[in-house]
Amino acid sequence: xxxxxxxxxxxxxxxxxxxxxxGPGDDCAVLAPSRGALCVTTDAVVxxxxxxxxxxxxxxxxxxxxxxxxxDLAAMGATPRWFVCALALPRDFPxxxxxxxxxxxxxxxxxxxxxxxxxxxxxxxxxxxxxTVTGELSHAPLTRAGARPGDLLYVSGTLGDARLGLQHLxxxxxxxxxxxxxxxxxxxxxLGKLAxxxxxxxxxxSDGLAQDLGHxxxxxxxxxxxxxxxxPLSPAVRAALGPEGALRGGEDYELLLAVPPSxxxxxxxxxxxxxxxxxxxxxxxxxxxLRIRDAGGHLLTPPAGFDHFTRTGRQIRPDD
Amino acid sequence: xxxxxxxxxxxxxxxxxxxxxxGPGDDCAVLAPSRGALCVTTDAVVxxxxxxxxxxxxxxxxxxxxxxxxxDLAAMGATPRWFVCALALPRDFPxxxxxxxxxxxxxxxxxxxxxxxxxxxxxxxxxxxxxTVTGELSHAPLTRAGARPGDLLYVSGTLGDARLGLQHLxxxxxxxxxxxxxxxxxxxxxLGKLAxxxxxxxxxxSDGLAQDLGHxxxxxxxxxxxxxxxxPLSPAVRAALGPEGALRGGEDYELLLAVPPSxxxxxxxxxxxxxxxxxxxxxxxxxxxLRIRDAGGHLLTPPAGFDHFTRTGRQIRPDD
Numbered sequence: 001x002x003x004x005x006x007x008x009x010x011x012x013x014x015x016x017x018x019x020x021x022x023g024p025g026d027d028c029a030v031l032a033p034s035r036g037a038l039c040v041t042t043d044a045v046v047x048x049x050x051x052x053x054x055x056x057x058x059x060x061x062x063x064x065x066x067x068x069x070x071x072d073l074a075a076m077g078a079t080p081r082w083f084v085c086a087l088a089l090p091r092d093f094p095x096x097x098x099x100x101x102x103x104x105x106x107x108x109x110x111x112x113x114x115x116x117x118x119x120x121x122x123x124x125x126x127x128x129x130x131x132t133v134t135g136e137l138s139h140a141p142l143t144r145a146g147a148r149p150g151d152l153l154y155v156s157g158t159l160g161d162a163r164l165g166l167q168h169l170x171x172x173x174x175x176x177x178x179x180x181x182x183x184x185x186x187x188x189x190x191l192g193k194l195a196x197x198x199x200x201x202x203x204x205x206s207d208g209l210a211q212d213l214g215h216x217x218x219x220x221x222x223x224x225x226x227x228x229x230x231x232p233l234s235p236a237v238r239a240a241l242g243p244e245g246a247l248r249g250g251e252d253y254e255l256l257l258a259v260p261p262s263x264x265x266x267x268x269x270x271x272x273x274x275x276x277x278x279x280x281x282x283x284x285x286x287x288x289x290l291r292i293r294d295a296g297g298h299l300l301t302p303p304a305g306f307d308h309f310t311r312t313g314r315q316i317r318p319d320d
Numbered sequence: 321x322x323x324x325x326x327x328x329x330x331x332x333x334x335x336x337x338x339x340x341x342x343g344p345g346d347d348c349a350v351l352a353p354s355r356g357a358l359c360v361t362t363d364a365v366v367x368x369x370x371x372x373x374x375x376x377x378x379x380x381x382x383x384x385x386x387x388x389x390x391x392d393l394a395a396m397g398a399t400p401r402w403f404v405c406a407l408a409l410p411r412d413f414p415x416x417x418x419x420x421x422x423x424x425x426x427x428x429x430x431x432x433x434x435x436x437x438x439x440x441x442x443x444x445x446x447x448x449x450x451x452t453v454t455g456e457l458s459h460a461p462l463t464r465a466g467a468r469p470g471d472l473l474y475v476s477g478t479l480g481d482a483r484l485g486l487q488h489l490x491x492x493x494x495x496x497x498x499x500x501x502x503x504x505x506x507x508x509x510x511l512g513k514l515a516x517x518x519x520x521x522x523x524x525x526s527d528g529l530a531q532d533l534g535h536x537x538x539x540x541x542x543x544x545x546x547x548x549x550x551x552p553l554s555p556a557v558r559a560a561l562g563p564e565g566a567l568r569g570g571e572d573y574e575l576l577l578a579v580p581p582s583x584x585x586x587x588x589x590x591x592x593x594x595x596x597x598x599x600x601x602x603x604x605x606x607x608x609x610l611r612i613r614d615a616g617g618h619l620l621t622p623p624a625g626f627d628h629f630t631r632t633g634r635q636i637r638p639d640d
């Protein structure tokens with residue numbers, strides 16, 4: 001296996017040279033001060049927790065590691081700026097796989113105009129990719145805490161596809177739209193920037209709608225009444241998981257948005273103009289509970305989301 | 321084991337509340353724009369690569385993870401500002417150990433006034449702690465690239481202690497100054513800020529003096545003539561490793577500085593006033609080779625440094 005320095009060069013070669021005062025290769029990168037406030041988040045993908053090397057290509061891993069981080073920037077309405085990449089790789093990790101990982105990451109970085117400015121390599125027993133990404137704000141951040149009772153609840157795209165894709169991969173199916181959603185989530189950067197002009201609160205859906213909705217409601221001190229039949233589902237997810245499976249979802253990387261009724265029309269029009277798909281699926285309530293109604297108007301018991309540690313997750317009552 | 325959210329709370333409770341527009345708990349932290357340029361670096365400590373759980377307490381791991389990152393800020397002459405912490409922990413990692421790790425990290429964070437603004441938890445087979453830290457510059461950054469032939473070469477503190485400490489730990493010795501240097505390196509933040517006013521180039525010594533000196537020389541396109549008997553060694557290191565062992569060192573986390581002759585006196589005086597120990601140990605040369613002379617004036621073959629991947633490291637000839 002080549003030395004650490006060769007690996008670094010091989011990985012960096014996938015990315016354009018960062019246009020910053022000091023780029024990769026010194027003790028730190030140096031970046032010009034930002035004009036707006038800076039959003040920062042860190043997230044990792046770990047072998048056998050977030051992916052397996054049997055079902056993800058190295059390019060998939062590179063893409064997904066950056067996508068899950070960009071999704072957090074999207075959730076704040078931020079414009080991506082720069083990121084650093086900490087790689088932990090087994091000693092026998094093939095150098096050509098490292099290049100593939102770099103290319104998978106670089107393609108997504110290019111699409112969202114975010115610069116790699118630094119990183120770190122270490123050996124480890126399992127593959128893990130830990131990124132820290134930043135974005136700049138030209139407006140107030142879209143936090144989880146600003147929603148009010150009466151605000152309308154939206155979600156982008158469709159839910160449950162990534163979960164279905166995981167089931168497909170586990171069953172040996174390696175192709176199809178659901179598998180692509182699992183391997184190559186697309187962060188909703190453009191929608192986040194648009195939504196920041198209208199929404200009172202927002203977050204990305206990474207742990208499953210039910211669980212993440214609980215977080216938004218807790219932060220905003222509101223409850224929610226969700227209409228199950230309004231959940232946006234692809235035909236495949238409707239058939240395989242149904243709305244209740246999609247609620248548990250996980251790894252959707254869609255945006256969950258609360259919009260005041262007074263801005264509803266303008267928001268929906270702006271989304272339509274921008275080609276952004278959003279679906280209204282409920283309303284926030286003063287009573288701090290999560291109520292889910294099925295098509296017949298019956299109240300359902302909210303399911304738990306996914307929690308890496310307990311597997312059973314925690315209950316999603318916002319007033320817990 | 322408690323859920324992910326309880327773990328996050330337990331870890332965060334060790335740190336003071338970050339005074340930023342949006343702190344931990346939302347999709348991103350939000351930070352006010354910096355006045356000066358921002359330095360950023362990311363570094364990880366991984367179980368069985370950088371520490372073992374048998375020889376490091378959780379508090380040691382927390383301290384060291386932050387220290388190795390702060391050392392990179394010190395090397396740029398930056399003032400620490402904020403950091404994010406990505407933790408990967410086995411499912412059976414005890415919650416009380418997590419608190420201990422947080423306390424170890426928080427004590428060092430407090431000493432250097434750096435704020436924890438966000439983080440991430442994931443499960444993994446082995447413990448790893450990946451931090452991204454930033455610092456602000458009120459002056460030009462101290463890079464590796466600014467040294468000129470004729471500049472004098474300095475190093476802070478003493479060399480080889482951390483390596484000796486590792487040998488002690490491997491031999492079952494759990495106490496003493498060398499072991500402390502291995503477990504609890506002290507980043508040279510104050511010296512870095514002082515040195516930025518005088519030095520033409522600087523970096524931290526993390527891979528061993530010989531190897532890191534090669535990096536500085538390569539970046540500055542200079543060579544070096546090093547006087548072996550001038551290396552600052554503790555009596556224990558002199559006895560156990562000698563200067564040649566200290567050259568290979570590793571994990572010293574001291575600062576390597578190049579200072580133009582015209583600023584030598586002012587630099588040494590400023591260090592003395594500030595209580596910062598630095599030792600002049602060589603001079604940079606136009607000829608791009610690393611020459612090491614022993615006390616008798618004989619030329620030695622430069623040893624290789626430490627490389628996580630190849631173990632044998634790469635040759636340290638700046639003109640490679």
